[in-house]
Amino acid sequence: MNSSEYSLVRAVRGPIMLIAIGVLFALGQFTSYGFHLTWPVLLILLGVLKLLERASGGQGQSGVNPPTGVTP
């Protein structure tokens, strides 16, 4: 189950980043916290997602448990 959890976390990374980008741009439109101020949030979020990925069984890019754990 570990490897499928890993692939799930890995798969949702893109959508979550996408939502975050959208939210930051929307904040920039409607509040005074412009994207030029808030962009580091994306780095933090990416770091957190990477950590989750690792916690769910991934070994990073060169792991012994390659991300092709589930083949189509």
Added chain:
Amino acid sequence: MKRRHSLIGPLILILIGGLFLAENLYPGSVSMRMIAAYWPFVLIVWGLLRLVEILYWRLTSKPVPLRGVSGGEWVLIVFICLIGSGLFFYVHREPGFPRIFTVRRGVELFGQTYDFPIQEQQSAAKVTRIVVDNSRGNTRIVGADTQEIKVGGHTSIRALSQYDADEANKRLALRITTEGDQLVIRTAQQPGAPSDSTVSTDLEMTVPRGSSIQATGRNGDFDILNIDGGVDVTSANAGVRLQDIAGNAHVDLRRSDIVRAVNVKGNVDVLGRGQDVELENVGGDVNINGYYSGEITGRNLAKPLIFQSGTTELRVQRVPGQFNLALGDFTGRDLLGPIRLTAQSKDVQLRDFQGEVSVSVERGDITLAPDHPPSAKIDASTRSGNIELTLPADSSFDLTGTTRRGDVTSAFGDSVRIVRDGPGASLKGSTGRGPAIILRTDRGEVSLTK
């Protein structure tokens, strides 16, 4: 297994088609302004849908894709962000201004300027020193016979909307604090305030004239008038005008277009880089040190002046008259020696001077014309240029003039001997018991006239 197809592509097509259809059927219903404001929600909805899709696939035990958002999709997202931001700035550009960028003070800015007035007043009894920190904006400080400090002026905020400007103004606070005998006025910004290139604060202050002033800034001019104490100005980029200062003035600027000091009783120190420096009626020592590309002018300086800028060095004991030092020439009238000028490339003209003179340039003509018979040594040398010395007819001197390549002329008849030697020539002679005069050029004429 067949590749799964996402819902996103079709939905984006439906959205774009729907927008065009709405605009065609009901013209004006879809405005640029709307798209410019709401485009980030396309990204949010896109991300949410994809997230739901992945979770759904997972729950129905279908294989989850390796990447939630493919490389090609990221490229599309970047394009949407660029186009969306571009639209936003296009819609919010300054009305009547066709360009997206407006250039002001060399910085590209967006939006409109919103002004917020400043009005503060505080007792300044026991205050002897006033510290002003205005990082961006002009500051005018006027001394008066008062025991109060009045701060007026306004904060200009460049923002895209009145709302943004109001929010930014809330985070800007003009703070006035008293620390012992020191009063501190700061236009500091709190974190989260917009980048300060969009904010500038112009201050106009009336302060007790007996206090001394310490002013710092990063970008903005300082005008300081009628102060009995010392004045200290430090800024990265400023024009500074001081007038009627009884104490010492110290100006340290990393860049400036002008430093002007008029009617300063104390010493004047000017440091840093800049263009023009104007000094008039200074009672103390003047020290200018740094790189100045414009004109340095001095008028009525009662004490010694030392100017050092790059390869140019000028020292004058007193300036009852005036001098002007520009990139290519130096002119002085009614100066008191010892006068010492060293420079690379300058035409030098000195009239009506008294005392010892020493001029040394690499390139340039030297013209010296004292109105009194010389009483001290005159030494003028250039590598390339003519030297002309005009002396009163009753002068006594001990003169040596040489040119390695050129001619010499003398209007002092027999008392000065002319020797021509190959391409060069020399003058030698003395009348009475006078000071030494040495004129030297490598290439050029040496002429002695009455």
